[in-house]
Amino acid sequence: MDFNLSREQRMLRDAANDFLANECPKARVREIEKSADGHDRALWEKMGELGWMGLIVPEAYGGSGGGFLDLVVLLETMGYHLCPSPYFATVLLGSVPILACGSEARKEALLPELAAAKRIATLALTETGGGIEAEAIRVPGRIRGSGFEIDGVKLFVSYAHVADVLLCAVRTDESAVPEMGVTLFLVERDQPGISIGPMKSLGDERPCEVAFSGVRVTEGEIVGGFNRGWPIVESVLGKASVALGAQMIGGAQAVVDMALQYAKERTQFGHPIGSFQSIQHYFADMWADILGSRDLLYRAAWKITENLPAAGDVAMARARAGKTYRRVTTLGHQIFGAIGFTEEHDMHLYHRRSIAMDLALGGAECSYRSIANGLFDEAGA
Amino acid sequence: MDFAFSEEELGFRREVEVFAREELPADWDDRALYWPAGYGTMSNFEAEFKPFCDQFMRKMGKRGWLSIGWPVEYGGMRSMMKQAILDDVLTYYRAPSGEVSTIIGGHTIIGVGSDEMKRKWLPRIAAGEVRFWLGYSEPNAGSDLSSIKTSAVDRGDEFVVNGQKIWSSAAHIADYAWLLAKTDPNASKHAGATLMLVDNRSPGITIRPIINICGIHSFNEVFFDDVRVPKENVVGGINQGFYCVMLALQYERIFVGAGTFRRVLEELIQYVKENVGERIAPCDSGGIKRKLAELATEIEVLYGYYWRTAWMMDQGLIPEIESSILKLFATELSRTLASTAMDILGPYGPLERGARWAPLKGRISLGYLDAVSGPIGAGTSEVQRGIIATRGLGLPRR
Numbered sequence: 001m002d003f004n005l006s007r008e009q010r011m012l013r014d015a016a017n018d019f020l021a022n023e024c025p026k027a028r029v030r031e032i033e034k035s036a037d038g039h040d041r042a043l044w045e046k047m048g049e050l051g052w053m054g055l056i057v058p059e060a061y062g063g064s065g066g067g068f069l070d071l072v073v074l075l076e077t078m079g080y081h082l083c084p085s086p087y088f089a090t091v092l093l094g095s096v097p098i099l100a101c102g103s104e105a106r107k108e109a110l111l112p113e114l115a116a117a118k119r120i121a122t123l124a125l126t127e128t129g130g131g132i133e134a135e136a137i138r139v140p141g142r143i144r145g146s147g148f149e150i151d152g153v154k155l156f157v158s159y160a161h162v163a164d165v166l167l168c169a170v171r172t173d174e175s176a177v178p179e180m181g182v183t184l185f186l187v188e189r190d191q192p193g194i195s196i197g198p199m200k201s202l203g204d205e206r207p208c209e210v211a212f213s214g215v216r217v218t219e220g221e222i223v224g225g226f227n228r229g230w231p232i233v234e235s236v237l238g239k240a241s242v243a244l245g246a247q248m249i250g251g252a253q254a255v256v257d258m259a260l261q262y263a264k265e266r267t268q269f270g271h272p273i274g275s276f277q278s279i280q281h282y283f284a285d286m287w288a289d290i291l292g293s294r295d296l297l298y299r300a301a302w303k304i305t306e307n308l309p310a311a312g313d314v315a316m317a318r319a320r321a322g323k324t325y326r327r328v329t330t331l332g333h334q335i336f337g338a339i340g341f342t343e344e345h346d347m348h349l350y351h352r353r354s355i356a357m358d359l360a361l362g363g364a365e366c367s368y369r370s371i372a373n374g375l376f377d378e379a380g381a
Numbered sequence: 382m383d384f385a386f387s388e389e390e391l392g393f394r395r396e397v398e399v400f401a402r403e404e405l406p407a408d409w410d411d412r413a414l415y416w417p418a419g420y421g422t423m424s425n426f427e428a429e430f431k432p433f434c435d436q437f438m439r440k441m442g443k444r445g446w447l448s449i450g451w452p453v454e455y456g457g458m459r460s461m462m463k464q465a466i467l468d469d470v471l472t473y474y475r476a477p478s479g480e481v482s483t484i485i486g487g488h489t490i491i492g493v494g495s496d497e498m499k500r501k502w503l504p505r506i507a508a509g510e511v512r513f514w515l516g517y518s519e520p521n522a523g524s525d526l527s528s529i530k531t532s533a534v535d536r537g538d539e540f541v542v543n544g545q546k547i548w549s550s551a552a553h554i555a556d557y558a559w560l561l562a563k564t565d566p567n568a569s570k571h572a573g574a575t576l577m578l579v580d581n582r583s584p585g586i587t588i589r590p591i592i593n594i595c596g597i598h599s600f601n602e603v604f605f606d607d608v609r610v611p612k613e614n615v616v617g618g619i620n621q622g623f624y625c626v627m628l629a630l631q632y633e634r635i636f637v638g639a640g641t642f643r644r645v646l647e648e649l650i651q652y653v654k655e656n657v658g659e660r661i662a663p664c665d666s667g668g669i670k671r672k673l674a675e676l677a678t679e680i681e682v683l684y685g686y687y688w689r690t691a692w693m694m695d696q697g698l699i700p701e702i703e704s705s706i707l708k709l710f711a712t713e714l715s716r717t718l719a720s721t722a723m724d725i726l727g728p729y730g731p732l733e734r735g736a737r738w739a740p741l742k743g744r745i746s747l748g749y750l751d752a753v754s755g756p757i758g759a760g761t762s763e764v765q766r767g768i769i770a771t772r773g774l775g776l777p778r779r
Contacts, residue, residue: 001692002383069382260774275777280770287769288706295685299384316678371674375650
């Protein structure tokens with residue numbers, strides 16, 4: 001066993017920390033959040049210059065060929081600094097499925113552009129039911145002439161309003177078992193029939209409503225094969241869950257660091273509040289919470305990187321990271337007292353994200369369900 | 382990062398598995414009551430199990446497993462990972478595992494003992510021939526250990542001890558007290574104490590049983606009345622006792638009964654499978670499975686702390702925060718596990734061991750009682766949180 005990050009991973013983390021501290025301080029985070037798009041092109045391009053979008057893209061497609069664990073290290077740092085951007089959408093929801101199952105031509109055409117921050121991608125998965133199981137995919141892609149026509153509404157599509165391409169999961173076989181009737185289409189966002197509206201969330205993932213009205217696509221736009229889209233979605237959700245967890249752990253760590261500094265400085269009753277046992281015990285609990293969840297998270301990431309079966313680890317890591325982020329921001333607020341309840345203070349940036357992220361991608365409850373299924377199937381075998 | 386066990390570690394785990402299955406008697410699973418991270422149901426604290434435990438420990442000693450975490454020059458394997466694997470497997474079977482002598486005694490004597498003391502004691506400890514009980518707590522010195530009153534007065538070749546210890550687990554079946562006594566009454570609060578080994582057969586020692594909440598005789602109160610202790614039995618320096626006591630804490634905190642957490646979870650899953658539609662209404666099964674999923678997740682968190690703490694020690698690091706977190710988390714999870722198990726068993730939960738309708742051999746109702754002890758013994762949850770916050774995170778003491 002080795003609980004240490006590699007030298008390269010530590011360098012990546014330190015460089016990302018320096019970059020974000022300079023280029024994305026809280027004042028900038030707030031400006032970006034208040035802007036209409038929630039997206040800063042200049043910052044995005046600088047992130048691209050650092051090679052972040054190509055971190056896990058092989059060199060042949062313009063990336064640097066890093067492993068999934070490297071990406072998790074970067075995302076934890078981004079979560080720490082709250083960097084608002086379509087990074088998660090483009091890399092986890094865009095590049096990952098293309099990398100996994102795109103045709104050679106598609107990879108050559110799209111991956112270098114995504115890696116170079118020239119294009120933005122996202123995934124249109126969830127529908128009005130809000131679930132992320134195969135049976136929740138109902139928007140149909142009906143055969144029309146030589147192609148298909150998509151009609152329906154997708155929700156919670158992160159950063160769709162600035163995306164260039166949308167990966168869209170649609171139902172192409174109503175009679176097959178749900179997992180065998182989903183197809184992924186790669187759709188240009190400005191294609192006729194697509195309209196996009198913001199959903200306004202507490203978090204920073206910029207969820208959009210995307211309405212498809214008679215949107216024509218062809219066989220050429222299929223990613224991973226006709227009716228073979230669901231296994232890709234599942235593998236994307238696995239990696240995305242760990243990536244989401246990494247951002248949450250980063251955010252939780254930032255809250256503890258902020259609160260620690262405050263508790264050592266803030267004086268009441270003639271003593272720093274950090275000398276009071278009730279406050280000390282909150283810190284012990286927060287620290288333990290983060291350490292435990294982080295180890296689960298990195299173990300899941302390591303298993304994914306090593307191509308080991310990881311479904312159970314991923315679900316546990318994801319569920320625990322969300323709970324941790326929520327618990328830590330709640331206790332953080334308690335330590336900051338009234339000042340943390342203000343717009344001016346940074347705590348709400350974390351508090352808002354903690355709830356939105358915990359409930360994203362099916363939420364922790366979906367993870368617990370999947371853990372329970374694993375426990376009961378496995379033990380029965 | 383690498384979360385895989387080495388081939389050697391995997392081989393060692395298999396070896397311990399075989400040992401446990403071969404050496405534990407056929408009726409062991411019916412008799413062993415151990416609740417994870419509890420202090421009231423450990424077989425090696427009970428007279429009834431003493432003959433078996435003595436024999437079992439000697440067999441472990443023959444394999445070098447009682448000194449597994451010790452440095453190689455003292456006959457050990459210098460692997461706390463292996464120590465953690467050993468305890469994980471043995472506690473899965475609710476078998477006896479660690480001992481005060483091997484964990485606290487061995488590591489402390491190696492750290493601060495004289496050469497003569499090492500020669501005399503380490504081989505006997507490693508062979509499983511000698512057992513200690515921990516003489517720290519007193520009626521007025523619980524979490525505040527520095528308030529101990531038991532005195533050891535210097536009389537040239539020996540100390541003469543007077544005072545009282547309490548919550549002394551296994552004192553009635555062990556061979557020596559691992560005793561902390563005040564040797565300089567004028568010293569400041571955190572100084573002036575000395576650690577020493579006191580033969581249980583010495584004149585002037587009186588051991589009185591205390592029956593614990595589970596109805597088991599696991600601990601005692603012990604009175605010292607002019608008990609003479611030869612100076613060669615002093616561990617480390619005179620008046621260095623509080624320092625010596627701190628040395629072994631990190632080793633001790635690995636013993637959280639990790640394997641028994643896994644075991645109880647498996648037993649609960651099996652129980653639920655067999656009882657949906659019987660003792661569990663089908664409409665409740667979803668909620669119950671959700672609870673078990675959360676428990677399974679928390680047990681994995683426990684293992685994260687567990688392996689991390691062991692790994693750190695093998696790296697030569699001192700897991701001050703991590704070992705406190707491990708102890709804190711394990712004992713509180715022990716309580717959560719018992720409470721959740723009770724919720725799952727419903728009205729059958731409180732049925733006692735031996736009752737005809739008691740599920741899971743009555744171990745849950747006993748465990749619910751024993752789970753009180755974990756967050757209190759060996760440094761309360763509050764003490765652990767204080768250590769994490771002050772020594773770990775640098776928060777001011779006042």
